[in-house]
Amino acid sequence: MATLYHFPFCANSRFIRLVLAEMGLEPSLVEERPWDRRDAFLLINPAGTTPVLMEQGGLVVPGGGIIAEYLDETRGLGLTGRRLMPDHPAERVEVRRLMDWFLVKFDAEVTGYLVTEKIAKRFMTSATGGGPPDMNAIRAARTNVRYHLKYIGYLMARRRWIAGDHLTYADLAAAAHLSCVDYLGDVPWDEDETARDWYARVKSRPSFRALLADRVAGMPPAGHYADLDF
Amino acid sequence: MATLYHFPFCANSRFIRLVLAEMGLEPSLVEERPWDRRDAFLLINPAGTTPVLMEQGGLVVPGGGIIAEYLDETRGLGLTGRRLMPDHPAERVEVRRLMDWFLVKFDAEVTGYLVTEKIAKRFMTSATGGGPPDMNAIRAARTNVRYHLKYIGYLMARRRWIAGDHLTYADLAAAAHLSCVDYLGDVPWDEDETARDWYARVKSRPSFRALLADRVAGMPPAGHYADLDF
Structure with missing residues (x-):
């Protein structure tokens, strides 16, 4: 194991x-x-x-x-049929592009700020960077998340899953990041129904259950965090 | 093409x-x-x-x-024999780890700061972020580059090339980043001879020639930039 x-x-x-x-x-x-x-x-x-x-x-x-x-x-x-990376080089490019988009770009523009300011700083000592959250960083993240949500909506208006016809690493990367932001109540779901429908689909998968059970001590999730129908 | x-x-x-x-x-x-x-x-x-x-x-x-x-x-x-990615999964992990180290981490801690502050800002309008360089960013990059150089020295004391026995993407990623920093005169080569020897080897390859001929208008490179024996 x-x-x-x-x-x-x-x-x-x-x-x-x-x-x-x-x-x-x-x-x-x-x-x-x-x-x-x-x-x-x-x-x-x-x-x-x-x-x-x-x-x-x-x-x-x-x-x-x-x-x-x-x-x-x-x-x-x-994993025939359930593989998370396609075979064809051009499709692999698209999965990697979007995986990178969320793991690196979305992280730098949204999740990194929010998780550091709202969660990590609660556990850090002052020597390691703890202290009150920087509201400018939180505001920047809340502004940035809106265009990412719109981009997901744009993609999902054209595709079954984020990178094409099948569930891939790209969906899981995007949903993992959104799940952290959603715990904190910072995803403006009402701004993009198409993106919300896609997230509800990924969130309903059995693989998501353990994530929805995670809690930060002393900081409950946004009300709809674990609702599959939100 | x-x-x-x-x-x-x-x-x-x-x-x-x-x-x-x-x-x-x-x-x-x-x-x-x-x-x-x-x-x-x-x-x-x-x-x-x-x-x-x-x-x-x-x-x-x-x-x-x-x-x-x-x-x-x-x-x-x-590319038999000259392939830049190894075949074995464990060796691929090491190449990708170090490729990512330089393309993402070194970029965030060193190259990004220096190239933005010293080069890009010369070409940007004030609306797109142009202006005088931020000396704090430059100082941070100059501090950070020292531990990266030491890390290259540490690896090269144990290996023929950065990720193992063969030239791989990891060497080219590291050398590409160092070449930008070196143009600006910000690599403290005298602090690590092992890292310098490795860089001299990569820099001597014919693939490097075009890079050594690049110039920023009005900003000549550090004196040793194009010397193969520096």
Whole structure:
């Protein structure tokens, strides 16, 4: 059994939890708070970031996108019909483009700000960056999320799933990030019904259940967070 | 013939120029200044970033890491012995980890700051963010580059190339980023001889020549920039 080092509100960790659940794999989960910069964790991932997958044999695979590629290469072929990466190079480009869009760009423009300011800072000491949330960062994220939501709506008006005809890594990456923002009540769902319908579909999958059960101590989720019909 | 939309001092564009040259491919080059947010460019890459590879048939492949994966999938197998991605999943993890380290992490901590503050701002209008360089950003980048250089030295004390026994995408990604920082005179080469020796080796490859000929108008490179023996 593999081990996943994750933080429950690290969206890229959530992405890998979704991927593993879709593949029918059950890792043991170790919670890591990356800002603690624990020595033993830095030894396995010098970048100091979650998620990190460790195989039973000791192989270390760090980073959402890299774990996704690795899992497809080592487990993907066994998943006929449920594989999360397409075969054709042009379709792979589109899945990777959108996976990267959410894991890197959306993270830098939305999730990173919100999770740091509203969640991580509650757990950090003042030496590691704790303190009251920076309202400018939160406002920037709330502005940015609107155009990302519109972009999802734009794509979903033309496609069955975010990257094409099938559920892929792109849907799971986007939904993982939105789930963190949604916990905090910062997704303006009423601005894009098409995007909301897509999210309701992904959120209803069994792979999503564990994410919907996560809670931040002392900070309940937005009222509709775990509702499948919101 | 494919077309590469690039900016000469965008390090991720340089990475792809190196990759194409190592593969013996000669794209036509179109210079793009991403901060202009040109409508026609946003249509082909909504993220608005360079590099973007466009195949003769019209397929658009955006982003350094994604182009590298795509080129390996479509041209890699013809490059026996000179392929830039290894075959084995564990070795692929290491190449991707370090490719990502430089294309994303080093970019966020070093190159992004320096190229924006010292180069891009010269070309931007005040409406698009132009103006005098932010010395705090430059100082942060100069501090950060030291630990990255040390990390390269650490790896190169144990390996022939950055990710293992062979030249891979990881070397080209790292060298592309260092080449931008080196143009600006901000690599403290005397702090790590092992890292410098590795860079001299990559810089001596024929694929590097075009990069060493690039110039910013009105801003000559650091004296040793194009010296193969520096």
